[in-house]
Amino acid sequence: MTLLSLLALGAVAITPIHLKCEYQIDPLGIDATRPRLSWELEAAGYGAKQTAYQVRVATTPLKLSKPDLWDSLQVTSGETINLEYGGRALSSSERVSWSVRVWDEHGKASPWSPPATWTMGVLSPADWEAKWIAAAGAEKETLELQKVFKVRPGLRRALAHVCGLGQYELAINGDKVGEEAFSPGWTNYRKTCLYDTRDITRQLRRGDNIANLLLGNGMYRVHGGRYTKFTGSFGPLCAIGQIRLEYADGTTDLVGTDETWQCRPGPITFSSVYGGEDYDGRRVGVGDWEPVRIIKGPGGELHGSNRAAPPINAFDLLKPKSSKEISSTTDVYDMGQNASLMPFLVASGPAGSIVRITPAELVKEDGTVDRSSVGGGQAYWQYTLAGKGKESYFPHFFYHGCRYLQVERIAADNGDLPTVQTVEAVVVHSASPAVGTFDCSNQLFNRIHTLVRWAQRSNMVSVLTDCPHRERLGWLEQYHLNGPALRYEFDLARLFEKGMSDMADSQLASGLIPDIAPEYTVFQGGFRDSPEWGSAYVLVPWQQYLWTGDIGLLRRHYDGMKRYVAYLQGKSKNGIVSHGLGDWYDLGPGAPGYAQLTPIPLTATAFFYQDTVILAQVARRLELADDAVRLERQAAEIRSAFNREFYDPTKGYYATGSQTANAIPLVMGLAERENRSSVLGKIVADVRDHGDALTAGDVGYRYLLRALADGDRSDVVFDMNKGDEHPGYGYQLKMGATSLTEAWDAGRSSSQNHFMLGQINEWFYHDLAGIAPSEVGPGFRHIVFHPAVVGDIKWVDATFASVRGMIESHWKVRGKQITYEVLVPPNCTADIYVPSSDAKSVRVVTGSAWATSVAEGVYHVPAGRYVFTADAP
Known part of the structure; x- marks a missing residue:
């Protein structure tokens, strides 16, 4: 076929678009020494593909035609994902521009893309011309830090690199910088502290300027006083930061945190990631400034945006669907949706009067809020009025998963009550971009999709939490069991990279990966050491590779992954691993919890096998042949042991014959070829025997879906989920759920906002729509x-x-x-x-x-x- 005939059929030149550095558009604060660059391609017609590319990087857009940093020249390659910058070493805070062009399948070059940028962070400890500062006296509930500094004429650019712990907000001349909340992300602060880079050029003025940092506790310092999941502290509230002022004449000034900064208690009088936030409007701008003290900081290395999850932003604004008067001073507002919320309050009244807002997912028969599903105990926002007319309050450091807001008005000392004008709720979660849409003719399935998606959104912060209220911990089984279901909905490459860093920081010397990361509190037994949870450290980077084509996580964490698989090997006996939680929250005769229907050793050993197989595949891709051979041999031994221990040839199924017990061996490749048909038949029979109902739990349900769909029995998946008579998605909707609940039966004592059972969204995209990645061309190549x-x-x-x-x-x-x-x-x-x-x-x-x-x-x-x-x- 000639070129002319190809063009006639619609083949056209391609154009590079959506340029990204480290998965971000024009990012700030990159401290990777060789940032990774990516782009997408735009073309009409058929057969469009890239055969070569050229990247140019320069100190300014005007220099891109003759780049002074790097010119890759023409590289024969079809790759568009995570290509490393190859120019000279970049400097801290340096801003660069880059552009790319590509050649199509006919050898025709595209136009150069419009310039994109990235800005470096602080590349080494020596480049921090700043010190960790904290209050000089007793620990404060919150802390305000302030510095007055001068800006000379001719300011060209101003950057702020800031880490405030536990959480911070930066203001310049009284205006908050950025729209993000709960910065920086939650980490093990002994190992990693994240800092943000912000361009503050437009917020500065010639002459005196004021930088303010407001600090709150967050996960960095958790104390009692109200409801809490655990208590613990990494140290006093503290901050490190520097403002870089660049002038047109080529000179630079640095304003770093040091002894010249001042501090005072903030207007927040109570700050707890679990218990709430109390804000006293009378204390805004009040109090004497005192000197700060210099401290060592919590010990963690400072890292920029390429190691951080996307920021937490505000999204939907929910107005009350209804309200109920409980008493002359108390009303309960139904926001209509269970989500991760922060209230927006407008009130007026005498100084010292109080509005207290208590969140909950449920209400009692009398209409008051029921906090049983969110851990019980007290947790609330409380605003004390300054008595200055109409006042507004939006929290700084506390969000909560809820649907209902109980608003109490408490009188001032003179006996007068405040008046509430507005109570609304702002949905907050990770700014990970939405990437998927799903719709079908079955309205129940559409409602299920939305149900799961609300729970996903509510639990995306800087970690994937289990629930946005009671625990807020990064339980790791969700990272891989719900990985595909999440990835079809949101671009989570950055959040998963950050999650892998959390796992690495939490890994013990023994190789154990705890069930939660960061490991803010140490649980016991299976709640600290369960293979189905710890295996996320092996399975997540493999999923990242399949979904993005990025081998970086595999390379970076390979040694840690090896240590975890070796840990499981050390815990095994004759190839069998016997500890853990098993198929958590399956539907058995008792209350949900530990696996009831499937032996714990079956799931633990299966994940040991899967980890070993994947690690062998990773070794092959990293060209570590000796490791690959050893791991392949080990996997074969585990597989033989598994089948000897759990497969019953006379019955044709595994162990107890539960849905989970049979689904996992099918999907993981443990079942022998000649036995697969009987095992699949047993799954179908079990579903039918239960009246087309599921029994699998948190660990097994994804494998149940995959075993049926991969076995061409999606009709059974449909039957399991088409109604509302049995515990499941439809049943939860019938019970009034607006986000996915923790237990299949939506029990009131369980969380009403939990995404761990949300794997059905993977089936919607992967099987009903039929969109699937492939190992043949990872990253959807x-x-x-x-x-x-x-x-x-x-x-x-x-x-x-x-x-x-x-x-x-x-x-x-x-x-x-x-x-x-x-x-x-x-x-x-x-x-x-x-x-x-x-x-x-x-x-x-x-x-x-x-x-x-x-x-x-x-x-x-x-x-x-x-x-x-x-x-x-």
Whole structure:
């Protein structure tokens, strides 16, 4: 085929778009010495792909034509993801510009992309011309720090690099810098302290300027007084930061935290990540400034934005759906949605009068809030009025998962009550970009999708929390069991990178990865050491590789992953690992908790096997042949031991025959080929015997979904989730849930906002829509489209913004015909399995010249939009 005929069919030049550095657009505070650069490609027509690229990096956009930092020259490669900067060493706070062009499959060069930028952070401890500062006297509940500094004429740029612990807000001349909340992210502060880089040029003025830092406790310092999950402290409230002032004449001034800063107690009189926040409006701007003292800090290394999760931002504003008067001084507001919330209050009244807002997920029969699902005990926001007319309050350092807000008005000393004008709620969570959309003709499934997504949103902060109220801890099994379900919805590459750093910081000398990271409190037994939880340290970077094509996490954490697998090997006996929590919260005869239906050694050993297999694959990709051979041999030994211990050849199933016991061996490749059919049949029979109901728990449910879908039995998944009579998603909705609950039966004593059982969203995208990554081309370089047409579903629409571009999958059944449409982004290929009742009926309506039939009803295609028709399944 000639070039002219290719162009006639729609092949066109490609253009690089969406330039990113370390997964961020124009980021600030990069302290990786060789930042990684990525881009997507835009093209119309078919077969568009990159065959080469050229990156230019310069100190200013004007110098990109003759770059003074780096010119990669033309590199023959189709890669667009995480290409390392290869120029001269960059300096702290340096801002650079970069641009890229690419060559298409015909050797035609694209135009240069518009310039993008990144700004370096503080690259070494020696570049911090600042000291850790804290209050000179007794520890304060919150702390205000202040520095007056001068700005000379000719200011060109001003950057602030700041870490305030536990949480901080920076203000310049009285105005808060940025919209983020709860900065910096939660870490093990003995190992890692995160700092932010902010451009404050526009907030400065010639002459005197005032920098203020407001500090609150966060996870850094947890104390009692109200409800708390645990107590502990990394030290006093403290901060380190420096403001860099660059002038047009080439000179630079640095304003670092040191002995010249001053401090005083802040207006927040109580600050607890669990118990709430009390703010006294009378104390704003009040109090004598005192000298600070210099301290050593908590000990952790300072790291910038490439090691941090995205910031926490405000999103939806919820107005009350209804309210109920409990007494003359108390009202309960129903915000209509259980979410991670912060209230916005407008009130007026005498000085010293108080408005107290207590959050809860449930209400009692009398209409008052019921805090049983959020840990019980007291937790609230409290605002003391200054008596200055209409006053507004929005919290600084406390959020809470809730639906209901109980608002109490407490009189001042003169007996007068405040008046409440406005009570609204702001949804806060990670600013990880949304990347997926799913919709189908089954409205129950759409409601389930939304139910899960609210729980996902509510638990995305700087760690993936289990719940946004009672615990707020990073329980690690969710990172991998819900990894795909999360990744279809949000761009979580940065959050998962940060999570891996938390795991590494928490790893013990023995190799153990605790069940929570950061490990703020030490639990006992399986709550500290459960293979299904600790295995996240091996499984998360592998998922990151499949979803983004990024091998960096595998390389960076390989030694730690090896140590964890060696730890499990040391705990095993004859190839069997026997400790842990097992299939947590499965549906058995007793109350939910430890596995009831599946032996704990079965799940523990299966994860030991899966970790070993994946580590061997990682070793192969890292070209560590000796490790790979040893691990492959070890995996084979574990597999043999597993089948000897748990498979019953006379019954044709594993262990107790529970859904989890049979699903996990199928999905992990433990089941022998000749036994797979009987094992799958047992799963189907068990679901049917329970009235098309599930019994699998937190650990097993994802594998139940995958075993059925991979075994071409998505019809059974549909039947399990189509109704509301048994504990499950529909049942939770019937019980009034607006976010996914902790227990399948939505029990009132369990959390009403927990995403651990939310793996169904993976099935919506991966199986109903049929969008799947492939090891053949990680990072969706190669895509597998294989939709399941089941039940009464007549159409599905799904989109997914992958790291390589937008992927779409749409199918619709009309009468006896199905129409299936997919979009493959530039630089990618795909295998498309067209659903039909007769593969011979499949027709390529759009893109036929580019679709290669590899089997009946299966096509291999390059980039482009394709439409197929067939006899409906």
